[in-house]
Structures are given as structure tokens and as C-alpha cells.
Amino acid sequence: MSMSASTELDEIRIIEQGVPPTRFARGWHCLGLARDYKDGKPHSVEAFGTKLVVFADSMGDIKILDAYCRHMGGDLSQGVIKGDAVACPFHDWRWDGNGKCADIPYARRVPPLARTRRWLAMEKDELIFVWHDPEGNPPAPDVTISEIRTPDAEWTEWEWKALEIDTNCREIIDNVVDMAHFYYVHYGMPTYFKNVFEGHVAIQEQRGESREDVVKWDDPEIPRLLGNRSVAAYHGPSFMTDDLVYIYDRYEVESMLINCHYPVGPDKFVLMYGISIKKTEQVPAEIAEQLMEAMIGYIGIGFEQDAEIWKNKTRIENPLLCEEDGPVYQLRRWYEQFCVDVADVTPEMVQRSEFELDTSRPVEAWKAEVAANLARQAGEEERV
Template identity: 25%
Template sequence: MFYVKELSDLGFEYIPAGPDRNTRITRAQNARRLGSKLPPAYPNGWFAVVESSELRVGDVKPVEVLGLNLCVYRGDSGAPHVVDAYCPHLGAHLGGGSVSGDCVQCPFHKWSFDETGRCNRVPGQETAPRGVSIKTWETAEVDGAIWIWHDADGNPPKWTIDNAPELQQWGYRGRNEFVVSSHIQDIPENGADVAHLNAVHSPSLLTNLGERYPFLLNFVGQHTWSAQWTKGEDHTATMTLSHNYTFGKFSVFRIDALATQIGPAHVRLLIHTAFGPILISQSVTPLSPLEQKVIHRFFSPAYNAPLTAAFVRGESYMFERDVVIWNNKRFVSSPAYVKSDKTIRAFRSWYSQFYSEGSLSFRDALRRHREPLDW
């Protein structure tokens, strides 16, 4: 099961179809007020850049994330590598190059760079030029994706990531992908915003009649939620979640889940149902300061693979409700908190650890995105 929604697919239903619809959506996005005192656009942490299944041995792919142009390739050893995109010789993009062994070759003059980034061969030359290299990025292959460590101050990884233990026996069942127009912090903040669950996700996935006619809720059913978010003392936070699909006072489908936030952009959601467990691994990767790629990867035992395939679509529909809001909201740095929002305040305090002195301000990140010259 593979479910994809682009930025223009959600939240712009008020703009009618027509040959200029994309132009009008762009105009609406440009007119949107972003808010004030936005946090830096690119926190420090691990970020998914390519799906493992999309990078075979010998493949080379260009990637634009975190305000960076990168090249991802898989060498003959099977290990993935991520390097800066542009060749230091004359600036060709290595994403159009090729792989030889565990080296990437520039498409322009076939200069070769090994897994450490060092230039190790130039055709027609007896020796490679000394001191010529490209930047390499700390890389991990986890939960069906290739991740890089990004740190604005150039520090090495503050924590490591490994495959979820369930993946030793469970299989991959599909994924969904969304491009969302928001600050990256808005997306994981949803986990701490417990009040939004029943406000946004209560109406039935089966029909919208209950939302339009509330007196029908006992007949068409609704989702009811309870949750508790807790920050850890390190780079992790957790949320316990219970869900019931109810007709009046009768529950017909219950879900219990534990979500673990690992750094700024990685969540694992372990779900328990009457039909078996499901693991969802979420990544949030900034494509630009206000454009996030969100992917949910689904894993389960073989015996409940059909349920998991259906779960991909159901979870996608639920997530769309959040995307519609994110695509049109502004960032509020000082909300009018009520008592039920105390976990949002706690979340923001916890999440601030992923920004550092060297973090590029949101304003500067937006300016660089719109004016990409290297002055």
C-alpha cells in the first residue's frame, strides 16, 4: 500500500479547479502570514533523506533537504553514503554521476571520491590532487530509510539510532507520504496537543454524516481518544494513547498505542489491536523552511498484513485532517494557553534542546531558500 499527497492536494478545496489553480494556490501561500518569533527552520538531529527501497546498489540520487543539496548513493558493499552534491572541480552535480566500488564519480570529468569524501582518482593523472575532498554526512539506515545527522555547530551525533527491534521479525506493509506547508515543530507538537485529538479526529472515517448532523453520532459512530504526553530527560518523549470507535456507549474497535518521539523528526508508534500489533515509523524532513516531507512506514507480523494494509489508508485519512490545518495555519509563539494545553508548553521547552547557537534563524533560512546565491 502506497499513499501519496502533494502540497496542493489538501487544504485548498476552496480554490476551484481550472488551468490556473496551482498559480492561485501559490498566491494563497505567498499571502499567508507566517507568524512571529518562529524557531530556527532546521533543528539538530537525524533526518530521513531517501527510502531504502528506492536506493539499490549502484544508484545515485540527488536530494534537497535542510536547505542543502546532497547526493545519496549506495556502494558495492551495500552501504549507503551521503555527500555534498557539487564536485569541487568545476561544480557539476554528483547526483548525475555513477558509482564505482564505494566511490562516487562526477559526471563531468569522472573525478572519483571515496567513502571518506577524498578525491582518489582523476582520469589522465598519475595521482589525485592532494587536499581535494567533498563533505560526507554521518549516515544510518534505520526503519526502512536512510538518515543523516544534521548539526548546525558541526558536532557529531549526540545519540545513535538503530532499527526498531520488531523489524527483526516483522515485515514492511506500505507507507504514506505527505508534503506539508508548516514549520517542522508544528508536526511533532501535535503529539503533545492532546486536546486536538477529539476536536479533529472524532468524526467517523466511514461517513461525514455525524459531523454534519451531530444527532446521528450514536448511529454512524465516532472515534474517542484519550492520551498522555510525557517528556523524557534526554532526546526522547512518549505519549500513551487509547482509541475507541463507539456507537453510543458501545465500543466496537479499541486501539492502545505507545508513541516514542526520538529527537526532532522521528517517531515510532507501536499499536496494539485485537487483530495484532502494528508499528508505524514516522519521519519529518524539511525540504525548505516551510515545507516538510512526512512519511509513515508500516510494519507488522505476517498474520495481520491485510489489516495493516487497510490501516495505511485509514491512518492516511486521519492524518489528512491535520495536514489541512497545517497548510493554512500560522505559528503562534505565545499562545493563549488553557489548562489542557500545559503539555504544549512542556513540549516546546523540551523541543528547544534541538536548536543551538549555530542554528540558522528562520528569517535567514527563508532568505537563503528564496535567494540561493552563495554571496
């Protein structure tokens, strides 16, 4: 190899893919809507490299156990609920919500060591959460899920969707700071963008406008979407609440968007998203219900666009960034606190940090591109 070729190779940025972690993040993970688990049946959830059984006892309280029976390995999620216990389909050993074998119908007594792993469950605002900690510790008092929907208003029921994605779940976390992808992937135009990291919370504040060259409104009867305001916050490694206001030409729609996930394994996670709309004088119940159906479809398209990117991209530990790309490395440092022992959490991972991007240059470039696209589209229509 010549000296010039060697020098040129040295200057090429080489992607470092790294290895997806096999350890799953410490924190509260949402498993979905409470109503889906309160039907008197056990439910199977593959998460954290294992299988869980989720069921409600006679009082309607959610219980979560390891799915595999400690007797002979039967799958409890394929069994039935009997009283406050889930009964194994193999030999009818009955396990209560505390992880203790409560009864073996054919046995004189229950072995003293007949216990299985109980997972800490929490129900909040009609959602079910499970606590995961590789060290086996309970959550610290300040590690909580904050208020989801304000109690001083009436809201629609959750509209909820889920999809399984074959990649490591950190890919979705990077979106917290990725301002530019909203234009190229989701057809919005961020005009304001700020991140705040502190403790176990990561916040994304943004305002944006709709792209007229992509999103068309030809029917005057349909309200025209002008843009949005958003304050989204990850509470821990996997649960994001988004106070999202859609700005239409006739009214504003206040909503709560949930973006959450739980890992199935190192290279697979379940992504869930849901929306609830605040009922107001401008948006009464009947309009809120109609809007919710439309909005969950629109939001779903956005998540599917992300999933298509994740499916085809490579993992990259050393992304090459420009000034307008946001604090990617700082975000990953914040996220690292959930992937190490509590004793190894450093002050840099949890200290307060604020980053406000200057969006003037991107917006100028994007508006010019939108204008050019609209002119091209108008020319094509005239030729037709």
C-alpha cells in the same frame, strides 16, 4: 481612541507569529527505506537547505555526500556509481563515500585538497538515517534511535509513504501533546493521555475509542475497529516510533508506526510515515498483509488531515491554552535543545517531566456530541 476602546484592545490576545528558525535541528533524521537507495544509482535529497547525494557502495553500505561537485559544481546525484564512488556527470570526477576524490580519469593526479562534505549515515531496521549538527559534532553515545521492531517476532515489510508540506516542521512536533485534535481532526476519542519528556526523548501515551458517528461499519464481514492503544516516542527532533495496537471486535493488531520528517528549508519539510504489522496466531501473514494495506490508507488520511490544517493555520508562538490542552510550552522547551549549541542546552530542556491529562471532562462532552450526531443521522435517514 476612547479609554474604553483602548482598554478593550489591551485585553485582546494578540497572536505572536515569531519567525521560523533558519537553523535546522540537531539529530538523526530518517531519509526513508534502505532498499530505495540500494539500486546502484545515486539519489538526490534536498534537505537542511542544501542538496545531498545518497548512494550505496559495492558492499551495499549507504554513503551520503554534498551533492554539488567541488570541481565545477556538477550535480553528483545526476551522475553514475562507479565502483565505490559516485562520478560527476560534468567531468567524471569520482568521489568516494569518505568524501575524498578517488580519481580524475583525465588528470595526472588528484589535487590534495579534493575533498567534499561527508554526512554521517546509519542504517537501522531497514531504514536510512543521516546525522545533522550545525556545529559539526558527531552524535553523543546516548543520542540514539532505540530498537524499532522487537526481534522476537516476525513482522511484515515496511509499507512507506511520503509527502512534502509547505510549513516549518515544528508544526508536526506540537501534535505530541495535542490531545484534543485527535477527536476533531482524526475522529478518535482519547480516553487516556500522558506525556513524558526526558533527555532527547518525548513520549506520548494514549488510549482511545473510535467515533461511531463518523467511522461506520455496515458490513458484518469486516472487523469493527473499537479503539487503540499507543505509546509513541520521538527519539530526537524528527523520528517517532509508535507501538500502536488497533483493537478490533475480533482481534488485536500489533503494529509499529513510524512518523518522521526532515527539513527541506525553513518553510518546507518532507513528512514520511510507514507501518509494519506483527504476525501472530490471531493475525497470520495473509491477514497481516491485507490489514497493512488498509491501515496505511487509513493512517494516510490522518496525515492528510493534519497537512490541511497546517496549510491554512498561522504560526503562533504564544498559544492561548486551557487546562486540557496539554504541556505545549514544556514540549517546545524540550524541542529547543536541538536548535541551540550543545553548550547552551539547559537542564530544564532535558530534565524528566510527566504530564497526565484528566480526560473525563472532554470524554463526557464528546460522548454527548457523538450521541447527538447519531440521533440526528438516524432522523435524517428516516426522512429519506
